[in-house]
Ligand SMILES: Cc1cc2nc3c(=O)[nH]c(=O)nc-3n(C[C@H](O)[C@H](O)[C@H](O)COP(=O)(O)OP(=O)(O)OC[C@H]3O[C@@H](n4cnc5c(N)ncnc54)[C@H](O)[C@@H]3O)c2cc1C
């Protein structure tokens with residue numbers, strides 16, 4: 001007999017699991033289907049958490065190696081890759097154990113299998129078991145994409161997965177791409193002592209950021225000795241006796257770089273193949289993501305989608321919020337409404353970090369919104385000067401004439417922490433004058449925000 005559930009989550013990552021967790025509050029008939037060998041999802045196992053664990057260690061190493069600047073004598077600071085790997089494994093095990101415990105607690109029926117739709121309300125598991133659901137959520141995530149560049153589909157080419165699991169120090173690595181994954185991992189590798197060449201197609205790394213933001217990170221990378229090529233066309237990746245050679249056009253010339261290893265960090269694609277979506281009446285967008293409405297409903301109103309498979313961002317907190325909201329909507333329950341992407345927050349964990357909230361300057365211009373942009377550099381700020389953290393600036397966008405904070409970008413030490421003060425402002429319609437009522441403690445990095453806020457208030 002086919003078992004029926006009120007709610008079935010396909011995928012037990014950030015989107016799927018959190019949808020199931022919320023759904024379980026409304027019904028005891030909830031199933032989670034996940035075909036991965038290891039439970040936990042991308043963020044915990046091979047994404048946010050392992051990368052930030054390693055990046056933090058590399059930052060400590062970098063500070064130690066620059067001890068002289070701080071009047072300290074640390075004769076030799078080097079990485080111990082075996083210990084670094086062990087720390088990562090133990091840290092991630094704690095996080096994944098917690099998730100596995102929740103998933104296997106008995107609150108959900110957990111099926112360790114891949115699922116595909118055979119009609120709009122029925123799925124089939126790998127062993128042929130069929131389950132019907134009143135409502136579903138698809139949270140199947142994403143996989144590394146392999147652009148059609150000759151040689152790039154060689155199985156020895158690394159992705160972020162191999163970098164995050166390194167237990168030895170590679171002598172040299174070519175990092176292909178200039179997005180978030182490429183930048184975070186290129187700097188990590190460079191800081192632990194690998195010779196890194198990063199090759200980016202666009203004129204700047206982090207191409208969706210403001211140009212001066214990208215340039216600030218590029219300067220920091222080059223100051224640390226990373227070989228960075230931007231504005232390139234990658235022609236091929238060839239296996240050589242020593243490793244790999246990447247051949248690319250740069251400034252009108254063909255160049256080649258050889259290294260022991262290559263990392264493909266040129267983006268990810270949604271996991272939507274082999275899901276039988278056509279049989280369930282679930283349509284895709286031209287970019288391959290599942291088409292959803294503001295309620296996370298697909299073109300089949302009984303099937304929702306959340307996270308990387310649906311977009312529009314591949315960011316964990318949006319996956320969680322989308323999943324939670326979809327479950328509330330499926331059961332007709334009240335709570336915070338659809339996601340407001342005008343309040344979007346994103347962080348790049350390079351050093352300096354890049355953090356952004358709300359509308360970008362490009363979006364403000366496109367929408368014809370009248371605004372004031374005010375900024376202030378960290379090389380003229382007490383706390384960042386004493387911390388030797390002088391790269392970057394804060395820029396705040398205030399609406400005219402209201403002074404409402406519509407967006408902000410920060411490139412600096414710990415920008416990912418600092419941005420949250422402005423995120424509160426953006427999400428709660430606070431004005432620059434409102435924020436100036438706040439006590440900004442001295443000396444902190446955060447107090448830098450009072451200068452552009454004063455500029456906005458003065459100009460209004
Ligand atoms: C290196 C790296 C670093 C990152 N760092 C950050 C960061 O610092 N901050 C941030 O916000 N985001 C970060 N991200 C992005 C973030 O990890 C993802 O956006 C998020 O984890 C996606 O969650 P998800 O639920 O959509 O997918 P996942 O967590 O990937 O879950 C999908 C699940 O679905 C299962 N599945 C797939 N197909 C099927 C099927 N047919 N049947 C059953 N189960 C299936 C999979 O096994 C998997 O467990 C990073 C990503 C990478 C690669």
Ligand SMILES: NC(=O)c1ccc[n+]([C@@H]2O[C@H](COP(=O)([O-])OP(=O)(O)OC[C@H]3O[C@@H](n4cnc5c(N)ncnc54)[C@H](O)[C@@H]3O)[C@@H](O)[C@H]2O)c1
Nearest residue numbers: 147177178179180181182201265266267268314347348349
């Ligand atoms: N800190 C974070 O929040 C964080 C960290 C890591 C990853 N992520 C998420 O994971 C997702 C995937 O990250 P990503 O960096 O892999 O993808 P991405 O889409 O951000 O960047 C891919 C890069 O590869 C380049 N590229 C693509 N095809 C190319 C080609 N043929 N030749 C040369 N260059 C090419 C693109 O121009 C782009 O710069 C991102 O959307 C991001 O949101 C987030």
